[in-house]
Amino acid sequence: MRWSTSFIPTLRDDPADAEAVSHKLLVRGGFVRQLMAGVYSLLPLGLRVKAKIEGIARDEMKRIGGQEFLLPILHPGELWKRSGRWDQIGDELFRLQDRRGSDVALAMTHEEVFTVVAGELRSYKQLPQVWFHIQTKLRDEARPKSGILRVREFTMKDSYSFDRDDAGLDAAFDNHLNAYRRFFRRCGFEAIAVEASSGVMGGNQSVEFMLASEAGEDWIASCAACGYAANLEKASSTLPAPEDPESAGVIEKFATPDVHTISELANFADGGVPAERQIKTLVYRAGNETLLVLLRGDHTLAEQKLLDSVEATEVRPASEKEIRAALGASPGSLGAVGVTNCIAIVDEALRGRRGMVTGANEDGYHLRGVDVDRDIEARAFMDLREVSDGEGCPVCEAPIAVFKTIEVGHIFKLGTKYSAALGAKVLDENGSPVPIVMGSYGIGIERTMAAVVEASHDEAGISWPVNIAPFEAVVTVLNPKDVKVSETAEHIYEDLVAAGIDVLIDDRHERPGVKFKDAELIGIPYRITVGPKGVENGVVEFMRRRDGESREVEIARAAETAAEAVLEERS
RNA sequence: CGGGCCGUAGCGCAGCUUGGUAGCGCGCUUGACUGGGGGUCAAGAGGUCGCGGGUUCGAAUCCCGCCGGCCCGACCA
Structure with a gap:
C-alpha cells in the first residue's frame, strides 16, 4: 500500500479525553475514532x-x-x-x-x-x-x-x-x-x-x-x-496464626464515645485494640434475609465471594434504616454477639479467635473479651475476605502479589x-x-x-509484534522527488510485495522527520529507509522498531533482508 | 445510577469573572526555498461558540432546561 493514497490520519497531540495509553496511541495513530461513548469506528x-x-x-x-x-x-x-x-x-x-x-x-x-x-x-x-x-x-x-x-x-x-x-x-x-x-x-x-x-x-x-x-x-x-x-x-491466602489469649475471658461492655470506625477504635485510648483484634460487622440484604457479615477489622470483604456463596442473585449493603431496625444501633457500634434475628456469616480468619472487640449494638459502646466460637452464632464460616499483597499463597505459602x-x-x-x-x-x-x-x-x-x-509501546508510539502489525514493514522514501531514490525504493517495495510481505511505502512529500515519527507512532516492526546519501553509496538503512537496532544493507539485499526478518517472526 | 469536570475551526487550547458579534498553536490549501528526525517564508481556506428557551438594544460570555463527552465510585457475561 502507498501511504500517499491511504487514509492514515495521525495526530500530533494526544486526544484530550484519552487517559489510557492504548486509547491515546490508537487514536493518534489513526486506528480508531470514537463515535459515541463506548462505540468506535475502526x-x-x-x-x-x-x-x-x-x-x-x-x-x-x-x-x-x-x-x-x-x-x-x-x-x-x-x-x-x-x-x-x-x-x-x-x-x-x-x-x-x-x-x-x-x-x-x-x-x-x-x-x-x-x-x-x-x-x-x-x-x-x-x-x-x-x-x-x-x-x-x-x-x-x-x-x-x-x-x-x-x-x-x-x-x-x-x-x-x-x-x-x-x-x-x-x-x-x-x-x-x-x-x-x-x-x-x-x-x-x-x-x-x-x-x-x-x-x-x-x-x-x-x-x-x-x-x-x-x-x-x-x-x-x-x-x-x-x-x-x-x-x-x-x-484466597494464608495468614500467620493469631496470638490470642489462652483463656476465653468474659464479655465486658465498655464505653467508646465518638468511636465509629475501625481505626478510631484502634486509636481509642480507653480500651482500644489493633484492627486485627476487632471484628468488623457488615450488614447485607439478600432477598428477605438480613446477613451479618463478619470480618477481621483490618480485612476487606470481597463482595463477589459473598454473592457466590449465598446463592442469591443479588446482595446489597443494608441501608442505615434497615440496620437500625435489625440491630438497634448505627454503623460504628455493630456486632453479632447475641443476635438471633439475622444470619451471621463469619470469615474463616475469625474462626477460633478469642479476646476480640466488637460493637455492642448500642451506640457508643463496644464489647471486649469476645470468643467467636463461644459468643457468636455463626450460620457458616466462609472465605469472604479480599486477599492483600504479601499474604501467603494458599498453595505454597510464598508471599503472593x-x-x-x-x-x-x-x-x-x-x-x-x-x-x-x-x-x-x-x-x-x-x-x-x-x-x-x-x-x-x-x-x-x-x-x-x-x-x-498497553504491553508494547514506548514514548514514540506503538510497537506491534509482526503477527498482528497492520503492516510488517515500511519503505520510507526520504526524497520522493529524487528519481534515483524513488526508483530504488519502488524496487524494494515491489520485491517485498512479491515476497508476500505486508508492506507500506511512504511516498508522501513530507519531511523525513515527519515520516519517521509517523512510522514509529503506528508501530511498523521494520523500516527500510531509502535516502540520497545511502543510495549514492549503494545502501539503505534497515531498522527494527522494537529496539531501534539499525544497520546498513546493500540495496540489492534490502528486500530479502527485511523479508527474512519478518518471516522469522511470523508464527 | 451517585459525585466531579468539560463541550469555542480537523486536533490541542485561550476568550466567559466585568455582555459589544471570535482568537492562538498545530494541521489543511497555494507558491517558493528546503530535504536523514515533526524546516522556513509568503498568501489563503476553515467556526450554527453542543442544542433549545429566557434576560438584554445587543449573549460564546448572564439565567433556566436538555443533550453529549471524560474522570472517580457503584456496576461489569
Whole structure:
C-alpha cells in the first residue's frame, strides 16, 4: 500500500479525553475514532490489526477442532426469557421491540442461540462438538471507558463446546486453555490464566486470561513461586496464626464515645485494640434475609465471594434504616454477639479467635473479651475476605502479589444450564435423553488489540509484534522527488510485495522527520529507509522498531533482508 | 445510577469573572526555498461558540432546561 493514497490520519497531540495509553496511541495513530461513548469506528489500520487477530483466533480454534459459524446478533427476547437471563441481567442487555411489539435482545453473548442450534444434535455419537464464531457483541455498559478497552459494541471470538459428560467438558476446557495461551502468545504477550468467579454466566468453574496493566480494572493475586493465580473475587491466602489469649475471658461492655470506625477504635485510648483484634460487622440484604457479615477489622470483604456463596442473585449493603431496625444501633457500634434475628456469616480468619472487640449494638459502646466460637452464632464460616499483597499463597505459602490486570479472555464450564433450559438433549447409550454438557469460551478481539498496545509501546508510539502489525514493514522514501531514490525504493517495495510481505511505502512529500515519527507512532516492526546519501553509496538503512537496532544493507539485499526478518517472526 | 469536570475551526487550547458579534498553536490549501528526525517564508481556506428557551438594544460570555463527552465510585457475561 502507498501511504500517499491511504487514509492514515495521525495526530500530533494526544486526544484530550484519552487517559489510557492504548486509547491515546490508537487514536493518534489513526486506528480508531470514537463515535459515541463506548462505540468506535475502526479505520483501515485498525481493521487490519483486527483481521490479523481474528485470523490467529480462527487458526487456534481450528487447531482444536472448532467449526466456524456465524450467528445473528438480533435475538428473540423469548429465547432469553427461556434461559432466564432476560430477567437476570438487567440494564446491560440492550432490548428493543420490533414493529409488532415483540421483545428483541441484542446479543451480549451467544449461549442461547448456539444452544438452539445444538438442539439438532440427536445422539451422543455426534459429540463432542466445538463451535465458534467471531461476531459483534453489544452490552450497555454502565461506564464505558479507556478507549477501546471497555466498550458497548465489540467483536468477540466465542466458542461453545458440547459434550456428553463432565469428562468431555474437562477435555474441551483444557483444549481451550491451551489454545488461549497459544493465541495470546502469538498476539505478543503472555496471558496469566486465573481462577475466576462465573457470575451470571452460570456453571461451576471459570478461568480468566489477564494481562498485567495499570489500565486494567481487575485485580488478581498471583504467586510467582508456584504459579497459583486467581481473580481477587475468588483468590484466597494464608495468614500467620493469631496470638490470642489462652483463656476465653468474659464479655465486658465498655464505653467508646465518638468511636465509629475501625481505626478510631484502634486509636481509642480507653480500651482500644489493633484492627486485627476487632471484628468488623457488615450488614447485607439478600432477598428477605438480613446477613451479618463478619470480618477481621483490618480485612476487606470481597463482595463477589459473598454473592457466590449465598446463592442469591443479588446482595446489597443494608441501608442505615434497615440496620437500625435489625440491630438497634448505627454503623460504628455493630456486632453479632447475641443476635438471633439475622444470619451471621463469619470469615474463616475469625474462626477460633478469642479476646476480640466488637460493637455492642448500642451506640457508643463496644464489647471486649469476645470468643467467636463461644459468643457468636455463626450460620457458616466462609472465605469472604479480599486477599492483600504479601499474604501467603494458599498453595505454597510464598508471599503472593496483588496487581491490576486487563481481562482479555474468559472460559466457563457451563454444565447443563442452557441445554436443560432450552432442550438441547442427546440420547445416550441406553436411549435416554440427557442434556448436553456445555462450555463457553470468549476472547475480546478489540480489547486484545488494546492490550497489546498497553504491553508494547514506548514514548514514540506503538510497537506491534509482526503477527498482528497492520503492516510488517515500511519503505520510507526520504526524497520522493529524487528519481534515483524513488526508483530504488519502488524496487524494494515491489520485491517485498512479491515476497508476500505486508508492506507500506511512504511516498508522501513530507519531511523525513515527519515520516519517521509517523512510522514509529503506528508501530511498523521494520523500516527500510531509502535516502540520497545511502543510495549514492549503494545502501539503505534497515531498522527494527522494537529496539531501534539499525544497520546498513546493500540495496540489492534490502528486500530479502527485511523479508527474512519478518518471516522469522511470523508464527 | 451517585459525585466531579468539560463541550469555542480537523486536533490541542485561550476568550466567559466585568455582555459589544471570535482568537492562538498545530494541521489543511497555494507558491517558493528546503530535504536523514515533526524546516522556513509568503498568501489563503476553515467556526450554527453542543442544542433549545429566557434576560438584554445587543449573549460564546448572564439565567433556566436538555443533550453529549471524560474522570472517580457503584456496576461489569
